Amino acid sequence: MAETVPQANTVNPEISRRSFLKLGWGALLGFFASSTGATLRFIFPNVLYEPPQTFKAGHPDEYPMGVSTKWTKEQRVWIVRNEAGIYALWARCTHLGCTPNWFQAENRFRCPCHGSNYTTQGDVIAGPAPKPLYRCGIRLLASGEILIDKSVLEGRPVLREKDQFFVKLA
Amino acid sequence: MKLPFQIPPIPTFEEAKKMVIDSQIWRSIFRGGVWKDTPRDRAQHILGNVWLHLHPSRVRKHVIDWKYTLGLGGLSFFLFLILTVTGVLLMFYYRPSVELAYRDMKDLEYAVSLGSFLRAMHRWSAHAMVLIVILHMIRVFLTGSYKTPREFNWVIGVILLVVTLFLSFTGYLLPWDQLALWAVTVGTNMASASPMLGAEGPFAILGRSNDVRFVLLGGTAVGANTLLRFYVLHCVFVPLIAGALMMLHFWRVRKDMLSGPPITPQELPHDKVDAWPHLVVREYLAAIGCMIFITVWSILQNAPLEEIANPTVTPNPSKAPWYFLGLQELLVYFDPWIAGVVLPTLIMVGLMAIPYIDPDKNKGVGRYSIKERPLASTYFLFGCAMWFVLIFIGTVLRGPNWDIYMPWESWTIHKAPPPPTWSLPLWAGLLTVGGYFAVGMALPLLMKADFEWKKALRNGLLVVVGIACIAKLGANLHWEQMIWIILFLYMYYILGVLVPRRHLVNQPKQRYFITMILVLMMMGVLMKMGVRLGFHVKYVLTLPQFQLNI
Numbered sequence: 217m218a219e220t221v222p223q224a225n226t227v228n229p230e231i232s233r234r235s236f237l238k239l240g241w242g243a244l245l246g247f248f249a250s251s252t253g254a255t256l257r258f259i260f261p262n263v264l265y266e267p268p269q270t271f272k273a274g275h276p277d278e279y280p281m282g283v284s285t286k287w288t289k290e291q292r293v294w295i296v297r298n299e300a301g302i303y304a305l306w307a308r309c310t311h312l313g314c315t316p317n318w319f320q321a322e323n324r325f326r327c328p329c330h331g332s333n334y335t336t337q338g339d340v341i342a343g344p345a346p347k348p349l350y351r352c353g354i355r356l357l358a359s360g361e362i363l364i365d366k367s368v369l370e371g372r373p374v375l376r377e378k379d380q381f382f383v384k385l386a
Numbered sequence: 387m388k389l390p391f392q393i394p395p396i397p398t399f400e401e402a403k404k405m406v407i408d409s410q411i412w413r414s415i416f417r418g419g420v421w422k423d424t425p426r427d428r429a430q431h432i433l434g435n436v437w438l439h440l441h442p443s444r445v446r447k448h449v450i451d452w453k454y455t456l457g458l459g460g461l462s463f464f465l466f467l468i469l470t471v472t473g474v475l476l477m478f479y480y481r482p483s484v485e486l487a488y489r490d491m492k493d494l495e496y497a498v499s500l501g502s503f504l505r506a507m508h509r510w511s512a513h514a515m516v517l518i519v520i521l522h523m524i525r526v527f528l529t530g531s532y533k534t535p536r537e538f539n540w541v542i543g544v545i546l547l548v549v550t551l552f553l554s555f556t557g558y559l560l561p562w563d564q565l566a567l568w569a570v571t572v573g574t575n576m577a578s579a580s581p582m583l584g585a586e587g588p589f590a591i592l593g594r595s596n597d598v599r600f601v602l603l604g605g606t607a608v609g610a611n612t613l614l615r616f617y618v619l620h621c622v623f624v625p626l627i628a629g630a631l632m633m634l635h636f637w638r639v640r641k642d643m644l645s646g647p648p649i650t651p652q653e654l655p656h657d658k659v660d661a662w663p664h665l666v667v668r669e670y671l672a673a674i675g676c677m678i679f680i681t682v683w684s685i686l687q688n689a690p691l692e693e694i695a696n697p698t699v700t701p702n703p704s705k706a707p708w709y710f711l712g713l714q715e716l717l718v719y720f721d722p723w724i725a726g727v728v729l730p731t732l733i734m735v736g737l738m739a740i741p742y743i744d745p746d747k748n749k750g751v752g753r754y755s756i757k758e759r760p761l762a763s764t765y766f767l768f769g770c771a772m773w774f775v776l777i778f779i780g781t782v783l784r785g786p787n788w789d790i791y792m793p794w795e796s797w798t799i800h801k802a803p804p805p806p807t808w809s810l811p812l813w814a815g816l817l818t819v820g821g822y823f824a825v826g827m828a829l830p831l832l833m834k835a836d837f838e839w840k841k842a843l844r845n846g847l848l849v850v851v852g853i854a855c856i857a858k859l860g861a862n863l864h865w866e867q868m869i870w871i872i873l874f875l876y877m878y879y880i881l882g883v884l885v886p887r888r889h890l891v892n893q894p895k896q897r898y899f900i901t902m903i904l905v906l907m908m909m910g911v912l913m914k915m916g917v918r919l920g921f922h923v924k925y926v927l928t929l930p931q932f933q934l935n936i
Contacts, residue, residue: 260596264605307698312722313575314568314700317549319785320805328702329572330718331788333803342726342804343788344718344924346935 227306237266249271263312264297269367275360276302276385283336285318294318294325296336303376304352304364310371311345325349338371351381395503401865402679440636441665442644446657446750449644450665453531457672458522459639462550464673465515468680472508473621482617487562488694495691502688509689511680512554516709519550527740527766530751530759531645539638541780542631544737549628551709556620558707559613567695568704570608570616572714574599576726581601587723589931607697611620612889647752702786709775711780712773716911718788719918721925721935729911733769736904740766743901745893761889765901768881769908807924815927819936826878826906827899830886852876874913 239242271291279286279302284295292315294305306324307315314329324341332343339348355367362383370376397405406412407421417434421427427441448454479498480490523543532540555573556796559566578584578599585597594606604611638872659665692701706714716725740762750758757763771875785791789801810818854871857863863871882905890898915934917923925935 259604260415261604261611264611266605266607266609289698312572312579312717312726314572315698316700317702319803325805326787326803328700328787329568329704330714331804343807343808344720344722346721346930346933379536 246276270363270365272357273362273364275306276356276362276383283318283320287364288315288318291364291366293366295362298336301382302362304354304362304370305383306350306352306366308350309351310340310347311343329361338376339373348373348376351376353380354383355380356383412900413852416699425660428662431662432666438662438666441661442640443661445661445665446646446649446653446658448646448827450659450668452668452672454753456521457669458518458525460669461672462515462522462678463636464676465511465518465680466628468511468677469508469515470506470625472511472890476508477503477621482560482613484562484613487560491561491563491691495688503684505687506687507680507683510683512557513707513709514676514680516550516554519547520709523547523737524770526645526698528754528756528763529645530749530753532741532754533744533748533751534636534741536642536645537789539635539642541636541738542618542635542743544734546628546631546635548734549624549631552630553620553624554707554709556616556624559608559616560620561691562613562695563692564695564699564704565690565692565700567608567697568700569706569710570612572704573705574602574608574612574718574856576722577602579722581723584723587727592756603893608695609697645752648748703784703788705780705784708777708781712776713868715776715780715784719911719915721933722936723933732904736769739900740900740905743897745890745897761885761901764881764885765905765908772908772912774898783789795817805922807918807922809923809925809928812927812929815925819927822910823903823906827902830891830902833883835887835889837884837887839884839888843880846879847876850879867920874916878913883908 223277229298238374251321271287273293273295275292278299279295281297281299284297287293287295292307296303296305309316309327309329310333311327311330311332314327316325316327316332316334317337318325323336325336326332327343327345329333329342332339332345334343334345334349337348337350340346348371350369350371351366355363357363368380370381376382413419416431418427418430432438432443478495479494479501481487491505494505526543528831554818555569559570574921575586578594578597579587580598581587581589582591583598584590585592585594585764590597594600600606602612602615603609604615704730713726713730716729719725720729744759744762746759746762748753756767782793783790785795785797785801787801787803789804791797791801795858809815850872853875854868857871858865858868886898886902886905890901893901914926917926928935
């Protein structure tokens, strides 16, 4: 009989069963989404205990013409001196991050992992590397020493010749 | 002297065994009534045992034929068990910190009783597991065991293969030696080359200090956080996932029945045999054999340990373990995100797609049936062969500076640097790649259907050699370049034209399209390698804006 069937909206006509369930499912979805988000955020560390990225590399006149591997083992940087000045190459292959080796006789860097070859300028001449080597930030301190900053990097041809990455020497 | 009691006669071995088995203790542990070795008892032995009840109580005869499964799936699981036990034992002596990890390895090698043996066993079991899992996949393919209703279990199997590789990858950072550091450096740099998510990939929206590599490393370079992360992944996280997936995998094997040829009306119920002892004993025998092999191997051959990790000096050459050397070799020929992200994804997707695009729906299930399924077999086996060729090149033919060294050449010889490479201009690249896929897609459709196989092979060879001769005279090529041309054109002619013409053209359009795309890409990878090795072409198509360098 019709009058004994309970009505859906007898308790509170403002909230229908449908909208209540929508809210409930929405809240559950929101809970899972924010839990995932929070977990993701959690695995990004806020504080790193990594070694400092700057170091003093002595006076420019300590470096003869050409590539110096003096700092490779300690700081992973090659110092390159040419006619015009001095710059620092970060010894990290732009392909997948191995340390290339310097070959004086062939006048090039060669990477042991996938065979990329670079000129002293840092340009790729063979192998799979997609980009030139990065140059580190470099400047002359008042004391006459060079300060090298590995956190500032530039590999693009014209930009890497700017003062920030190149110390001009008379 | 007369004893106050009778000494019972010493029982024979069989009698003693029966006394033990019939005792209340034994029966309370293993359930079931007094053992009379009836079929009911044997069924009860399987059904009443939580470990064994994964088996059906009775199995069809082919299941116990060792030549059918070769026991490969079971051995994969057994190796996982060995790895769990040896791994847990090694954890007692290992601390995942940069200062201590390598020292603990040295202690395991020289100061802990049987430490080096356990480490060797863990290492070699891991290598064996990767190999056995791959072989298991090949076996399942060859016997058509991935077909309806087992398609999705094949997909789970492919995921388990990836998980197995990831387990070994996370494991080899832990010794904190040079291999560890550089393998993980290269691997995580590949991750940072992925599109969107990586700082160095195309469409990068994240930086070095918030991209996917940063999460993996817990920093910007491999360091203390990385070691701890990989330790947790290796010892807890990935094994849990592997375990869950394995349960799913085994449960589905059981629910879909152990694969076999379709049941015929002639096959009677008594063509089945009891799983206990016939199947279970064979499994135990395979496990014992495997255990003996791994033990002997680990006694004879210690696990390698390189120098302590040095983040500034890369060993020359720096080689990944054998199962990743195919990937390392691929990385030489393409932009990192293509070789390191796109191609592995495509390989996995391609493998997972096999049950769904195989045209021979229910043909050749439950027996070695390569010839009955020519299309699927040709491409799958070609792909596997190609992968092992890549591994061979990476393992045997690569030396210092990643130069090509023949096996008989000493690595102390210094090789001249590789000649400069060149790339095709953009228009030529687009034309080549676009043309390759367009023509490749159309050629099998255009060729006439009723060709004679042998004649087509012979005529094709003549045409290919002709083209190579013209190219040699016209462009003044070297002999080896001419051989490259013949090799790759002929391979393309057989696998890209003849085989699809005969076995694929009559398929529905979508299936033809998807299969041909995968086949053309597979051969394209090989042809690109040839073009680099033979003609020093760096990239055929290069769009630096999107790092689309192929």
